[in-house]
Amino acid sequence: MSPEEWTYLVVLLISIPIGFLFKKAGPGLKRWGAAAVGLGLTLFTCGPHTLHSLITILGTWALIQAQPCSCHALALAWTFSYLLFFRALSLLGLPTPTPFTNAVQLLLTLKLVSLASEVQDLHLAQRKEMATGFSKGPSLGLLPDVPSLMETLSYSYCYVGIMTGSFFRYRTYLDWLEQPFPGAVPSLRPLLRRAWPAPLFGLLFLLSSHLFPLEAVREDAFYARPLPARLFYMIPVFFAFRMRFYVAWIAAECGCIAAGFGAYPVAAKARAGGGPTLQCPPPSSPEKAASLEYDYETIRNIDCYGTDFCVRVRDGMRYWNMTVQWWLAQYVYKSAPARSYVLRSAWTMLLSAYWHGLHPGYYLSFLTIPLCLAAEGRLESALRGRLSPGGQKAWDWVHWFLKMRAYDYMCMGFVLLSLGDTVRYWASVYFCVHILALAALLLGLALGGGGPGRRKTAPSAASLAPEKLREE
Numbered sequence: 001m002s003p004e005e006w007t008y009l010v011v012l013l014i015s016i017p018i019g020f021l022f023k024k025a026g027p028g029l030k031r032w033g034a035a036a037v038g039l040g041l042t043l044f045t046c047g048p049h050t051l052h053s054l055i056t057i058l059g060t061w062a063l064i065q066a067q068p069c070s071c072h073a074l075a076l077a078w079t080f081s082y083l084l085f086f087r088a089l090s091l092l093g094l095p096t097p098t099p100f101t102n103a104v105q106l107l108l109t110l111k112l113v114s115l116a117s118e119v120q121d122l123h124l125a126q127r128k129e130m131a132t133g134f135s136k137g138p139s140l141g142l143l144p145d146v147p148s149l150m151e152t153l154s155y156s157y158c159y160v161g162i163m164t165g166s167f168f169r170y171r172t173y174l175d176w177l178e179q180p181f182p183g184a185v186p187s188l189r190p191l192l193r194r195a196w197p198a199p200l201f202g203l204l205f206l207l208s209s210h211l212f213p214l215e216a217v218r219e220d221a222f223y224a225r226p227l228p229a230r231l232f233y234m235i236p237v238f239f240a241f242r243m244r245f246y247v248a249w250i251a252a253e254c255g256c257i258a259a260g261f262g263a264y265p266v267a268a269k270a271r272a273g274g275g276p277t278l279q280c281p282p283p284s285s286p287e288k289a290a291s292l293e294y295d296y297e298t299i300r301n302i303d304c305y306g307t308d309f310c311v312r313v314r315d316g317m318r319y320w321n322m323t324v325q326w327w328l329a330q331y332v333y334k335s336a337p338a339r340s341y342v343l344r345s346a347w348t349m350l351l352s353a354y355w356h357g358l359h360p361g362y363y364l365s366f367l368t369i370p371l372c373l374a375a376e377g378r379l380e381s382a383l384r385g386r387l388s389p390g391g392q393k394a395w396d397w398v399h400w401f402l403k404m405r406a407y408d409y410m411c412m413g414f415v416l417l418s419l420g421d422t423v424r425y426w427a428s429v430y431f432c433v434h435i436l437a438l439a440a441l442l443l444g445l446a447l448g449g450g451g452p453g454r455r456k457t458a459p460s461a462a463s464l465a466p467e468k469l470r471e472e
Contacts, residue, residue, distance in 0.1 A: 001206075004099050011041060011163060012251035016191070018159065019258030023187060027177040031154045038159035045100035045163075052101060053108050056082050057156045060112040061149050068123040068146065075116030076331065079109040080354070087358050103163040106355065108156055110327050115155065115170045117331060118143050140279050141171050160261050164252045166299040167323040168262060172275045176261045180282045184289035185260040190296060194257060197304065198250045205243035212236035214415055223428050230428050238411040242307065249302040249321075262299035270297040273326025299323065311400045312380075313372045316407060328352055342377070346370040361422045365413035368434065372406050375437040378444025402436070409433040 001009075018037060022030055042050050056079060063074045086105055090096045097105075122143045147155065147170065155173050179185065214237060216222050222230070256262050268276035275298045283289035306319035318325060332351050336344040349366040356362045376399070384395050409432070413422040426434075 007045065007100070008103075008163065008248065009251070011045070012248065012255060015159060015252075015255030016258045019255050019261070020187065023185075023258065023260045024182050030177050031151075034158045034160065035154040038157040038162045041159060041162060042100075042104055042157060046098055046104060049095070049097040049101040050104075052082075052086055052097060053104050053156070056105070056108055056112065057153060058149075060116060061152050064116055064119050064146065064152075068119055069127070070120065072113070072117040072120045072331075076113050079112055080351075083109060083355070100163060102357075107161060107163065107165060107167065109355065110167045110324065111156060111170075113331055114167075114327065115147070115152065118170050119146050122146065140277075141169075141275060143171060143174070160256055160259065161252055161299075164248050165321070165323055166249070166252060166256060166262070166301040167273055167327055168299060169273070169275060172262055172298055175264075175275070176259070179260060179263070181286045181289035182260050184283075184286055184292075185263045185294055187258055187260055190294075191254050191257045194250060194296075195254050198247050198254075201243045201246040201250070201304075205240055205247060208236050208240040208243065212240065214240075217412070217416065217425055218421055223424070227429070230425075231432070234408040234412050234425075234429075235405075237415065238408040241411050241415060242304075245321075246302060246304050253296065253299055253301060256299040257296050262296050263294045264298060266293045266295050270295065271326060272297055272300045273323035274298070274330065308404075309400070311396045311403065313369065313376055313403050313406060316403060317369070342370050342374045345373055359417040360419035361413035361415070361417040364419070364422050364426075365410040368406075368410050368413075368437075371434065371437045371441070375440040375444065376403075379440045379447075380444075382444045382447035406433050406437070 022034055025033065039050075042053065046053075059078050059082070060075050063078060064071045067074055083105065086097065086102075118141075122145070125139065125142060155170050158173060161168065212233060217233065217237070222233075262270075262275075264270045264276050265280050267278065268280040269278050270276045283292060301321060301323050303319040303322065307316060310316050310319060328348050328351075333344050333348045336347040338344050338347060346367065349369050350363070353362040353366040356366075380399070384392055387395055409426070409429075412425050416422045416425060
C-alpha cells in the first residue's frame with residue numbers, strides 16, 4: 001500500500017469512533033462539529049489546495065442565489081468546468097493538487113450539483129404553490145428552505161464521506177441533523193454485521209496485489225509471456241481492484257452507521273443515494289422509535305455479492321459505487337440528449353469518465369460499457385427466451401463468466417490510465433472483448449433481438465444464486 005492509501009485508511013477508521021461521538025449530539029453540534037472535523041481533515045491532507053473546494057462551493061452558492069429556478073444546470077456546468085481547470089493546473093504552471101484534494105473535489109462536485117437540484121425543486125414547488133394557491137404540505141424529499149452560505153459550507157465539509165463517499169443528498173444530511181431520538185437508532189450491531197468481511201477483503205487485496213503487481217503489465221517482459229498468461233493476468237488485477245474498493249467503501253459505510261447517518265425506517269424503502277421513497281412519519285416517542293426497524297440503504301455504496309455474482313453487465317453497474325450510480329442516473333442519464341438506453345448509457349459513461357479524470361484509460365474503459373450493454377441486450381433478447389429452463393440456467397452461467405471477463409478487460413484501462421499502456425495490453429490479447437461484443441451484437445441483430453431498453457427484467461436472472469444474500 002502507498003502512503004496515500006494508508007492515509008485514506010486512517011481517515012476512514014478514525015471516522016468510526018468520531019461517528020459514535022456525534023450520534024446522540026444535538027443538531028447544532030452535529031452540524032458545526034462534523035463540519036469542523038471535515039474541514040480539519042481537508043486542511044491536513046490538502047493544505048493550501050483546500051482553496052479549490054472553497055472556490056467551488058462559493059461559486060455554486062452564488063449561482064443558487066442568482067438563478068434558483070435553473071441552478072441545477074448552471075451548477076453542473078460550473079462544477080464540471082472547474083474540474084477541467086483543476087486537472088489542468090500542472091499544464092498552466094500552477095501547483096499540482098494532492099490526491100486527497102482530487103478525492104475531496106470529486107465528492108464535492110456530486111454534492112453541490114445535487115444541492116442545486118434540490119433547491120431548484122423547492123423553488124419550482126413554491127412557484128407552483130403560489131400559482132395554484134393550494135398548499136399540499138411537506139413533500140417527500142423536498143427541502144424546507146434554501147440553505148444559507150454557512151449551511152452550504154457545513155454540508156460540503158461534513159466529515160462523513162468527505163474523501164471516499166458514500167454520496168448523500170442535502171435532504172439526507174438534514175434528516176441526520178434533525179433525527180428524532182437518535183439513541184433509539186441502532187449502530188453497533190449493524191456496524192459489526194457490515195464490517196466483518198472487510199479484514200478478509202483487505203488480506204485478499206494485499207495478497208493478490210503482491211502476487212500479481214500491476215507494474216508488471218508495463219514491462220516489456222510481460223508481453224513475452226504466452227497468450228493464456230496475458231489473458232489470465234487481468235483477472236487477479238481486477239480482483240485486487242475490487243478488494244481494495246470493497247474495504248474502502250465498507251469502512252466508509254461503517255463511519256456513517258456509527259453516527260446513525262442515513263438511518264431510516266425499513267418502511268421508508270430507502271434507495272442508495274436517493275434516500276426514502278415512501279413517506280414515513282417520524283416517531284413521537286423514544287419507545288416508538290426503538291420499536292421501529294431501521295436500515296442504512298441510503299448510504300450503501302457497495303453490494304459485494306451482487307457485484308461478483310450478478311449475471312449481466314447492466315446489473316453489475318448497479319451494485320458498484322451505488323450512491324454515485326444513483327447520482328449519475330438522476331442527474332445525467334435522465335437528461336441525456338438521446339432516447340435509446342444504449343446512447344443514454346454512452347452519454348452517462350462519457351461524463352462519468354470525465355468526472356473521474358482526464359486519463360485516456362478512463363474513456364477507453366467507460367465507453368466500452370455501452371458496446372457490452374448493446375451486445376448482451378440484443379443477444380439475450382434474441383436467444384435466451386427460446387431456451388428450456390435448463391438451457392437458460394446454462395446461459396446465465398456463461399453470461400456471468402463473460403460479464404466478469406468484460407469487467408476484467410475494462411479494468412485494465414481504468415488502472416493503467418495511459419493510452420499507450422491500455423492499447424498495448426488490449427492489443428496483446430487481440431482486443432478480445434471488443435471483438436466478442438461486436439460479434440454478439442451482430443448475431444443478436446441478425447436474429448432480430450431487441451435492445452436492452454425494450455426488454456423486461458423478468459426473463460433474466462439477476463443473480464446466479466436462488467436467493468441473494470444481503471447484510472441487514
